[in-house]
Every structure is written in C-alpha cells, then in structure tokens.
Amino acid sequence: MPAPDADKVLLGQFGAAHGIRGEIKLHSYTEEPLGIADYGPFTLDDGRVIEITSVRIQGENVIARVEGIGDRDAAETLRNRKLFVGRDALPELEEEDDFYHADLVGLTLELADGTPYGTIASVQNFGAGDLIEIEPAPGARTFYLPFTRAIVPTVDIKSGKAVVVPPPETEARPEDGEDEA
Incomplete structure (x- = not known):
C-alpha cells in the first residue's frame, strides 16, 4: 500500500458498508464531521481516487455515499481505507495553537x-x-x-x-x- 506523502493530510477512514445500496460508515476527522464532504476528491491509501457525493448522520455515525458505489459489495471494497486530501485543499490555520x-x-x-x-x-x-x-x-x-x-x-x-x-x-x-x- 502506498504511503501518503507529506503534502497529503488524513481526513477520515471508511468503516463497514451500511445497508444494501452502497452507503458506508465514515469516521470523519474534520472539526465538523459532515464537513468532510466539502473536501475532495480524496486519494485513498490504496491509490484510488474517490468523490463523496453526500453524507448524513444516523445515530452516532456518519454515513456516506461515494460516486460510482451502488451496492453493498462495492462499498465493502472501501472498508478501512483512509481518505487523504492535498494540504492545499485545507484552510490556513488562524490560531497560533491550532495544528493539523x-x-x-x-x-x-x-x-x-x-x-x-x-x-x-x-x-x-x-x-x-x-x-x-x-x-x-x-x-x-x-x-x-x-x-x-x-x-x-x-x-x-x-x-x-x-x-x-x-x-x-x-x-x-x-x-x-x-x-x-
């Protein structure tokens, strides 16, 4: 699995498939969990590039839809994959004691x-x-x-x-x- 370079920042990780229509649980590392959808496209830790088309909260989970993923089997191919974006996609930090x-x-x-x-x-x-x-x-x-x-x-x-x-x-x-x- 390719290692991310220093210009990439980890923003989340997929969990298990959710339902039969291609949705998947997503562990978002952004300050506002649904805010992860504002970034992208994402490069996965296996080199694939994906786009999140929608996110929603269900209970304590973030549930995501990914472009081109339409069933449970396809969603399972994303399980445990880490989502990276280019550092240039992130806002500049305003506070001196804020860090990525x-x-x-x-x-x-x-x-x-x-x-x-x-x-x-x-x-x-x-x-x-x-x-x-x-x-x-x-x-x-x-x-x-x-x-x-x-x-x-x-x-x-x-x-x-x-x-x-x-x-x-x-x-x-x-x-x-x-x-x-």
Whole structure:
C-alpha cells in the first residue's frame, strides 16, 4: 500500500458498508464531521481516487455515499481505507495553537531541560480529547499522554520539536519485580 506523502493530510477512514445500496460508515476527522464532504476528491491509501457525493448522520455515525458505489459489495471494497486530501485543499490555520494532526506526527519530544523524550507516533481521540501517542525510542512500546497545553506547552512545527511536561504519575514507575509502597 502506498504511503501518503507529506503534502497529503488524513481526513477520515471508511468503516463497514451500511445497508444494501452502497452507503458506508465514515469516521470523519474534520472539526465538523459532515464537513468532510466539502473536501475532495480524496486519494485513498490504496491509490484510488474517490468523490463523496453526500453524507448524513444516523445515530452516532456518519454515513456516506461515494460516486460510482451502488451496492453493498462495492462499498465493502472501501472498508478501512483512509481518505487523504492535498494540504492545499485545507484552510490556513488562524490560531497560533491550532495544528493539523498530520503536522504533529513525527515531532521530536523533549523535556523542558532538553532531555530527549521520544517522538509523536500518532494523534488519537477516543472521545475524551486529543491524545498523543509517544514512542520513547524506535521500536519501544508506545504510550499516550493528553495533548493539552499543560502537558505539551510548546510546539514548534518548523523546528520539528515539542516540549513535553509529563504528569508526575508517568515519571517514576517501579521497575518490574520491585515492590510498590
């Protein structure tokens, strides 16, 4: 599967087919979930180019129709595909502390004193706010911290770095086999 280039930004991911007429669930990463339809055409992570013709909310899901997809079997070919758009299709960010998730991934993290802390592997939101997934060293087990100003007070996209202030509970963990007090 081709890797997206730096000029592409992930805006969503398809889920399962919905019904028999070609509709499909869509996980939208845009601020307003239905706003994803305002972008496109989209390049999928398998290289296909698609156009979303309509979106609607049903319960807690976004349901999409895609041009040329007319039945359940065709919709299933889109399952789990990621939707990318060119960075130039996105509006300029107005606030100094607003970031596209794609710009945060790969940033080097440092403590306030300059000590290396890891890199941002991904940005996730499981419903309670943005979390950064941190890879402390290449191949090491990752962990999450909240992406808040208190935890990540400084982000410098141009230099490729961010400062992290880990919460106290993440700093001193007993080693395996040691007794906790």
